[in-house]
Amino acid sequence: MTRLVGSRAELHEALAGRTGRVALVPTMGALHEGHAALVARARREVGDDAPLVVSVFVNPLQFAPGEDLDRYPRTLDADLEVCAAGGVDLVLAPSVDEVYPGGPPEVTVHPGPLGARLEGASRPTHFTGVLTVVAKLFGLVRPDVAVFGEKDYQQLALVRRMAEDLCLGVDVVGATTVREADGLALSSRNRFLDAEARAHALALSRALAAGRDAAPRGAAAVLAAARAELDGAAGVDLDYLELGAPDLGPAPAAGPARLLVAARVGGVRLIDNTGLELGPDLPS
Ligand SMILES: Nc1ncnc2c1ncn2[C@@H]1O[C@H](COP(=O)(O)OP(=O)(O)OP(=O)(O)O)[C@@H](O)[C@H]1O
Ligand SMILES: CC(C)(CO)[C@@H](O)C(=O)[O-]
Numbered sequence: 001m002t003r004l005v006g007s008r009a010e011l012h013e014a015l016a017g018r019t020g021r022v023a024l025v026p027t028m029g030a031l032h033e034g035h036a037a038l039v040a041r042a043r044r045e046v047g048d049d050a051p052l053v054v055s056v057f058v059n060p061l062q063f064a065p066g067e068d069l070d071r072y073p074r075t076l077d078a079d080l081e082v083c084a085a086g087g088v089d090l091v092l093a094p095s096v097d098e099v100y101p102g103g104p105p106e107v108t109v110h111p112g113p114l115g116a117r118l119e120g121a122s123r124p125t126h127f128t129g130v131l132t133v134v135a136k137l138f139g140l141v142r143p144d145v146a147v148f149g150e151k152d153y154q155q156l157a158l159v160r161r162m163a164e165d166l167c168l169g170v171d172v173v174g175a176t177t178v179r180e181a182d183g184l185a186l187s188s189r190n191r192f193l194d195a196e197a198r199a200h201a202l203a204l205s206r207a208l209a210a211g212r213d214a215a216p217r218g219a220a221a222v223l224a225a226a227r228a229e230l231d232g233a234a235g236v237d238l239d240y241l242e243l244g245a246p247d248l249g250p251a252p253a254a255g256p257a258r259l260l261v262a263a264r265v266g267g268v269r270l271i272d273n274t275g276l277e278l279g280p281d282l283p284s
């Protein structure tokens with residue numbers, strides 16, 4: 001049975017006496033099949049009898065003034081059904097006061113140079129907010145394993161980095177992005193796209209697919225092929241298209257790499273990315 005808990009005390013009472021590795025799936029709610037896949041992955045990681053916790057918390061600290069904190073979807077009843085169907089033991093849905101008693105914390109987690117690039121260039125305070133709340137959730141739940149989606153690839157890379165650099169003792173697992181049949185990555189914010197914007201949004205996954213197809217011809221070919229899908233694409237206001245190493249360091253000359261894109265479509269900021277295997281750049 002899935003139990004809803006709201007406070008640190010309730011959480012600890014519910015976890016007391018439970019054995020096995022604890023798994024955590026942090027979310028901001030409005031759960032969809034992407035989140036359900038993270039839950040399934042967490043269950044596989046720890047086994048059938050171990051405690052599996054999903055947190056649902058729209059974290060004000062990671063939204064800048066003027067961003068979409070107020071309109072972020074909040075659908076706790078439906079989220080509980082998704083969690084029950086996935087065999088989640090505990091849903092931790094704390095209030096803002098429970099997470100931040102006394103207001104925003106004075107001590108926060110600095111994301112380092114990677115936190116200032118890509119998403120961080122447009123959202124300079126975002127990853128401090130994300131890493132701070134993830135560190136708090138790790139402290140509250142004390143998970144052995146935490147599962148994050150590759151859809152938010154930079155977030156996954158930074159959480160991995162935090163767990164390693166700060167010796168948090170949590171295995172950070174990345175799960176593949178779940179997509180609609182036409183390629184659009186599932187996202188809670190997709191509900192804000194009208195039919196026209198949703199059609200325009202497909203340019204992002206098309207660009208990634210074009211980049212992946214061009215990968216055997218090297219990095220320059222990847223960027224050119226992806227850009228060809230985005231330049232002049234109707235309704236797409238491109239923020240960045242970047243190729244990097246799997247840890248988001250500089251792109252390698254050849255081998256595994258990551259192609260990332262962000263754009264505003266119909267007033268909604270969307271992100272997506274793909275892994276690819278770069279062949280050496282061919283002389284033109
Ligand atoms: N399509 C997806 N496939 C796999 N994991 C996903 C997908 N979408 C989100 N996630 C993961 O779910 C976790 C919680 O994300 P979150 O609650 O912000 O959902 P979201 O759909 O990304 O919403 P939004 O991007 O609109 O904030 C994150 O680890 C995120 O990467
Ligand atoms: C990791 C997270 C739950 C922290 O608020 C959030 O950034 C998200 O939903 O990806």
Ligand code: BAL
Nearest residue numbers: 028062063126152155
């Ligand atoms: N999944 C990313 C959360 C955010 O955009 O704030």
